[in-house]
Amino acid sequence: MEALKGVRILDMTHVQAGPTCSQLLAWMGADVIKFENPQGDATRGQLRDVPGADSLYFTMLNCNKRSITVNMKSAEGKAVFIDLLKKCDIIMENFGPGVLDRFGFSWEKVHEINPRIVMGSIKGFGSTGPYAEFKAYENVAQAMGGAMSTTGIPDGPPFVTGAQIGDSGTGLHLAIGLLAALHQANRTGEGQYVEVAMMDGVMNLCRVKFRDHQRLTRGDMPEYSVPTYQGMGEVPRAGNDSGGGQLGNAIHCKPHGANDWLYVVVQEAVWHALATRIGPDIGMPELAADPHFASIGERRKNQQLMWTLINKFAEKYTKREFMAILNPLDVPCGPIMSTEDLANDEHIRGREMWVELDHPQRGKWWNVGMPIKLSASPAKIERSPLLGEHTEEVLKEVLGYDAAKVTSLKSAGAFSAPPKKAA
Numbered sequence: 001m002e003a004l005k006g007v008r009i010l011d012m013t014h015v016q017a018g019p020t021c022s023q024l025l026a027w028m029g030a031d032v033i034k035f036e037n038p039q040g041d042a043t044r045g046q047l048r049d050v051p052g053a054d055s056l057y058f059t060m061l062n063c064n065k066r067s068i069t070v071n072m073k074s075a076e077g078k079a080v081f082i083d084l085l086k087k088c089d090i091i092m093e094n095f096g097p098g099v100l101d102r103f104g105f106s107w108e109k110v111h112e113i114n115p116r117i118v119m120g121s122i123k124g125f126g127s128t129g130p131y132a133e134f135k136a137y138e139n140v141a142q143a144m145g146g147a148m149s150t151t152g153i154p155d156g157p158p159f160v161t162g163a164q165i166g167d168s169g170t171g172l173h174l175a176i177g178l179l180a181a182l183h184q185a186n187r188t189g190e191g192q193y194v195e196v197a198m199m200d201g202v203m204n205l206c207r208v209k210f211r212d213h214q215r216l217t218r219g220d221m222p223e224y225s226v227p228t229y230q231g232m233g234e235v236p237r238a239g240n241d242s243g244g245g246q247l248g249n250a251i252h253c254k255p256h257g258a259n260d261w262l263y264v265v266v267q268e269a270v271w272h273a274l275a276t277r278i279g280p281d282i283g284m285p286e287l288a289a290d291p292h293f294a295s296i297g298e299r300r301k302n303q304q305l306m307w308t309l310i311n312k313f314a315e316k317y318t319k320r321e322f323m324a325i326l327n328p329l330d331v332p333c334g335p336i337m338s339t340e341d342l343a344n345d346e347h348i349r350g351r352e353m354w355v356e357l358d359h360p361q362r363g364k365w366w367n368v369g370m371p372i373k374l375s376a377s378p379a380k381i382e383r384s385p386l387l388g389e390h391t392e393e394v395l396k397e398v399l400g401y402d403a404a405k406v407t408s409l410k411s412a413g414a415f416s417a418p419p420k421k422a423a
């Protein structure tokens with residue numbers, strides 16, 4: 001049975017941060033009702049690759065949900081919203097600051113309507129503090145949560161990461177909070193408000209950088225390949241350094257294209273075997289006994305030379321060949337995988353992490369699969385809904401409205417956008 005079977009979610013989220021969370025909960029079996037503005041989640045039309053079809057931006061983040069459109073700026077739409085609130089276990093949103101309050105539904109009001117309901121909100125910066133009124137997108141959160149200042153090479157500009165830690169990362173945090181609050185509501189009968197700020201979520205994911213920030217008050221950080229010193233203040237950008245207790249770096253391999261790199265961790269336990277293997281090939285048969293690299297402390301001090309030597313060895317091999325040499329030596333390593341590599345990777349296909357789906361507007365397409373594997377409740381991935389595809393179904397099946405009520409609400413404009421005013 002699906003783990004969250006019987007849990008119903010009123011999902012007002014849009015764009016990426018919230019939908020990431022509700023898609024995961026849907027994959028765990030929750031009935032997620034995507035409650036959309038009559039124009040639809042803006043991402044349906046963003047970065048379109050097939051004319052007239054919901055974009056991949058939308059389809060990849062909204063699987064296994066039902067879509068209803070409700071105009072919250074009409075009295076009838078608000079009445080539908082209230083009825084749904086009473087039938088759901090969770091309501092979630094990631095509107096800009098104050099949007100739900102302007103509709104007349106603060107957390108206090110929502111709680112009054114349904115005391116059991118758990119409410120989840122994602123905001124750029126939370127509901128308190130000097131930044132509370134600001135909107136945020138992914139890279140704004142990466143900039144303000146510490147990720148950008150610590151990503152890139154020391155003398156270059158700060159960089160964003162490709163992993164969407166601001167949006168999807170915050171969605172993951174929200175999912176944890178919602179499930180905890182739901183567990184508590186099941187015990188106590190009382191829901192609560194769960195707020196995750198994107199800036200906080202990014203900062204949480206940069207935890208080890210704040211470890212280093214405090215270490216700098218006591219001394220330098222010898223594992224960094226860039227210079228550090230006591231009292232330095234800010235943690236520097238450190239390229240591809242490992243960021244942990246073991247030394248690591250990306251090694252360029254044959255044929256030296258953009259993604260022909262192998263990330264290699266020179267774990268303390270493997271140095272001897274690694275040096276014994278590569279030393280003779282680079283004209284240093286005594287490398288394993290070389291005092292410059294005899295201890296982790298020496299290797300940290302002389303790491304630039306160590307990376308140069310490993311790079312020299314790797315020149316003759318592709319990343320996969322180099323990996324095949326290192327695997328039997330138990331050296332932790334991994335090729336830099338491009339999206340193309342991953343889309344064709346046997347391991348990934350076998351783990352259902354690249355899944356083919358069908359869609360009425362776009363035909364066959366692919367989604368990244370469910371990364372959380374529950375042994376008794378495997379996810380069954382289904383396509384995203386068309387805009388308003390389930391409006392009538394939800395009104396009748398969840399709310400028990402009859403056909404006459406649906407028709408009268410429709411003609412009152414509860415499910416459609418108000419006509420544009422003449423300019």
Ligand SMILES: CC(C)(COP(=O)(O)OP(=O)(O)OC[C@H]1O[C@@H](n2cnc3c(N)ncnc32)[C@H](O)[C@@H]1OP(=O)(O)O)[C@@H](O)C(=O)NCCC(=O)NCCS
Binds near residue numbers: 014018097124136
């Ligand atoms: C992402 C973000 C910047 C987008 O900003 P935006 O496009 O201006 O959207 P907002 O959420 O501020 O506003 C949504 C609007 O749609 C309207 N709307 C939403 N659902 C509606 C519905 N069912 N019926 C009628 N109107 C609706 C709201 O009333 C609001 O209009 P208003 O400003 O006139 O009140 C903003 O939502 C935000 O900061 N969210 C929190 C942080 C976040 O999640 N960011 C990451 C997104 S991946």
